[in-house]
Amino acid sequence: MFGNYLIGLREGLEATLVVCILIAYLVRTGNREKLLPIWIGVGIAVTVSLAFGAGLQFGTKELTFTAQEAIGGSLSIAAVGLVTWMVFWMRRTARHLRTELEGKLDSALAVGTGALVATAFLAVGREGIETSLFVWRSVDAADDGARPLMGALLGIATSVVMGWLFYRGALRIDLAKFFTWTGGLLIVVAAGVLAYGVHDLQEAEFLGGLQNKAFDVSSAVPVDSWYGVLLKGTVNFQPDPTVVQVWVWVLYVVPVLFFFLRRQTPRNPPAGRDGEQTQTAARQG
Numbered sequence: 001m002f003g004n005y006l007i008g009l010r011e012g013l014e015a016t017l018v019v020c021i022l023i024a025y026l027v028r029t030g031n032r033e034k035l036l037p038i039w040i041g042v043g044i045a046v047t048v049s050l051a052f053g054a055g056l057q058f059g060t061k062e063l064t065f066t067a068q069e070a071i072g073g074s075l076s077i078a079a080v081g082l083v084t085w086m087v088f089w090m091r092r093t094a095r096h097l098r099t100e101l102e103g104k105l106d107s108a109l110a111v112g113t114g115a116l117v118a119t120a121f122l123a124v125g126r127e128g129i130e131t132s133l134f135v136w137r138s139v140d141a142a143d144d145g146a147r148p149l150m151g152a153l154l155g156i157a158t159s160v161v162m163g164w165l166f167y168r169g170a171l172r173i174d175l176a177k178f179f180t181w182t183g184g185l186l187i188v189v190a191a192g193v194l195a196y197g198v199h200d201l202q203e204a205e206f207l208g209g210l211q212n213k214a215f216d217v218s219s220a221v222p223v224d225s226w227y228g229v230l231l232k233g234t235v236n237f238q239p240d241p242t243v244v245q246v247w248v249w250v251l252y253v254v255p256v257l258f259f260f261l262r263r264q265t266p267r268n269p270p271a272g273r274d275g276e277q278t279q280t281a282a283r284q285g
Contacts, residue, residue: 006189007083007134008155010182011127014090015045016163018123021101024167037113041120048121049128056136069204076197079134080190084256086130087183091176091260131156134193183260191253192236195245202242209244216240 019042026034056075063071093100101123108115135152166172202210218239221228231237238245 004151005155008152011131012156012159015124015127020167037116038120041117045121045125053132066204069200073197073200080194082130083190090179195249196236212243214243214246
């Protein structure tokens with residue numbers, strides 16, 4: 001549940017910050033009449049994301065076990081790839097996100113209403129598709145699918161509240177630190193999803209080694225115990241992983257965390273400046 005809460009919070013806050021920046025810029029530049037296309041784009045993005053998640057959930061139910069495991073494993077790997085790209089991208093662009101979005105919005109204003117809708121849709125839709133894919137994988141893998149879904153919804157709800165407070169100037173956050181901490185945690189969560197996806201591919205007989213267990217601590221960490229459920233819900237812990245799963249987990253999490261945490265960029269402006277400028281713009285509007 002925590003892993004999906006983190007996904008919902010991070011992805012939701014990214015989308016919320018984008019919408020805040022777009023709205024604040026339109027208000028500041030005297031283009032309040034252009035707010036409707038922004039909200040239309042956001043609405044379309046949310047609808048497409050929900051439809052994508054529903055298609056994944058219900059579209060695989062009639063498939064054979066082997067096909068379900070093969071699709072589940074492949075989409076798990078795809079979800080990990082998207083999340084990995086996302087955490088590095090946001091780590092790099094958090095400091096100048098406002099400038100980048102305002103440049104795109106200026107171009108969209110020059111083109112017309114359709115371009116505004118597309119700008120909002122593309123900005124929010126990416127986070128929505130990533131969230132749907134990642135959460136579906138967790139819901140599909142969980143014994144109780146309601147828990148990961150509830151975690152994601154709570155995370156999104158928290159991000160909406162934080163975004164509203166951020167826009168109103170009641171909340172100031174250091175974006176670089178926020179996305180660094182959550183990005184590091186997400187890399188660990190993604191490593192668990194990747195290992196689980198590899199297990200699915202082993203069960204589908206796309207990969208070998210299903211019976212070659214690295215260890216088995218099922219007696220010490222029962223899957224139905226509170227701590228077993230906690231570990232499963234946060235990092236997709238499996239008490240009896242295969243050797244391949246363990247190697248994949250290590251070969252992913254060690255180098256990715258190293259490169260993610262290795263470089264800090266103090267030469268750039270303070271991370272909170274975008275947020276502060278957005279709040280100032282909103283108040284001036």
